[in-house]
Amino acid sequence: MSANLRGSGEAPGRVNLLGEHTDYNDGFVLPAAIPQRTRVQAEGAGGFLLQALGRGMPFRLDAAPAEQPAKYVYGCIKELEALGIAVPPMRFQVDSDVPIGVGLSSSAALEVATLRALRAALGLSLDDVAIARLAQRAEVRHAGVRCGIMDQMAASLAQPGTMLFLDTRSLERRLLPLPEGAALAVVDSGVERSLAASGYNERRAQCEAAARELGVPALRDVASPRALERLPEPLRRRARHVVSENCRVLSALGADAATFGRLMDASHASLRDDFEVSTRELDTLVECLRAQPDVLGARLTGAGFGGACVALCRAGTARAAAEAALARYGGAGRVLVA
Numbered sequence: 001m002s003a004n005l006r007g008s009g010e011a012p013g014r015v016n017l018l019g020e021h022t023d024y025n026d027g028f029v030l031p032a033a034i035p036q037r038t039r040v041q042a043e044g045a046g047g048f049l050l051q052a053l054g055r056g057m058p059f060r061l062d063a064a065p066a067e068q069p070a071k072y073v074y075g076c077i078k079e080l081e082a083l084g085i086a087v088p089p090m091r092f093q094v095d096s097d098v099p100i101g102v103g104l105s106s107s108a109a110l111e112v113a114t115l116r117a118l119r120a121a122l123g124l125s126l127d128d129v130a131i132a133r134l135a136q137r138a139e140v141r142h143a144g145v146r147c148g149i150m151d152q153m154a155a156s157l158a159q160p161g162t163m164l165f166l167d168t169r170s171l172e173r174r175l176l177p178l179p180e181g182a183a184l185a186v187v188d189s190g191v192e193r194s195l196a197a198s199g200y201n202e203r204r205a206q207c208e209a210a211a212r213e214l215g216v217p218a219l220r221d222v223a224s225p226r227a228l229e230r231l232p233e234p235l236r237r238r239a240r241h242v243v244s245e246n247c248r249v250l251s252a253l254g255a256d257a258a259t260f261g262r263l264m265d266a267s268h269a270s271l272r273d274d275f276e277v278s279t280r281e282l283d284t285l286v287e288c289l290r291a292q293p294d295v296l297g298a299r300l301t302g303a304g305f306g307g308a309c310v311a312l313c314r315a316g317t318a319r320a321a322a323e324a325a326l327a328r329y330g331g332a333g334r335v336l337v338a
């Protein structure tokens with residue numbers, strides 16, 4: 001047992017402001033770090049053990065664990081192994097306030113924090129982009145979600161109080177200020193979602209089918225929305241969302257708060273009507289947020305099918321606006337960030 005090995009790492013959850021379901025189409029995204037974070041303490045032990053959510057989850061490297069949180073940690077270790085880095089038996093102690101199952105990337109925060117803890121414990125030379133790539137592969141290969149790289153890049157590189165503009169093809173990125181005079185509110189709809197079970201992989205397959213039919217490497221490469229006219233439905237609607245969403249991200253760069261808010265509203269409409277990943281509850285919550293005079297725009301955030309909504313509010317009004325929207329919503333929602 002390597003009891004002298006010890007290292008810790010942490011990473012934030014993220015809220016995506018614009019650029020939904022664009023990352024696995026090589027497109028553009030605009031997430032921000034949320035204040036909630038995940039911390040992982042790793043230390044040498046007699047066997048592999050994850051301590052999280054008030055329980056101990058022992059696991060081995062010769063079989064994928066059944067429990068979801070253990071799959072993420074196991075996946076990170078297997079991806080290091082694939083690079084030729086052997087990880088000795090360790091205990092991982094997780095402490096997190098990132099809400100789970102609401103679209104704020106608790107899994108990416110756990111993966112990135114785990115890899116950072118392993119980097120510290122084993123003295124690995126991995127930069128933040130290498131960590132994000134490993135974390136994404138851990139999720140795709142070991143947790144069964146064919147996710148893009150937005151969440152892991154955000155957990156690894158986003159900074160509080162800014163937005164991360166990321167080109168998911170080149171991984172070129174810039175940290176940008178939030179629109180002047182604006183602040184964020186994140187509100188949970190109270191309806192849980194599960195990525196793998198929720199049609200996420202189906203949407204991704206439809207996007208890939210649309211790109212194949214159009215003869216482009218990815219929907220990022222569609223030059224004009226008119227090119228989509230020859231696609232059969234529902235591929236045309238799916239592709240129209242991706243193409244228009246990429247334009248919205250680019251239009252948001254440097255936009256004033258009112259314009260940014262309108263782009264968020266349009267993003268929600270596109271996710272609801274063209275990509276069909278909204279729910280009745282999310283639509284209602286978005287309407288309740290928009291009914292607040294200090295809300296400039298609102299949309300579902302993350303993959304959809306339940307989870308949270310994000311609103312752009314006039315600075316200093318986010319909490320009051322989120323609470324007033326929830327009172328009107330009347331469901332089991334809660335304010336997560338304001």
Ligand code: GLA
Pocket residue numbers: 016019020021022023024147148149150151302303
């Ligand atoms: C999930 C995935 C991301 C991204 C979003 C939708 O969060 O993990 O890669 O595809 O959904 O934008």
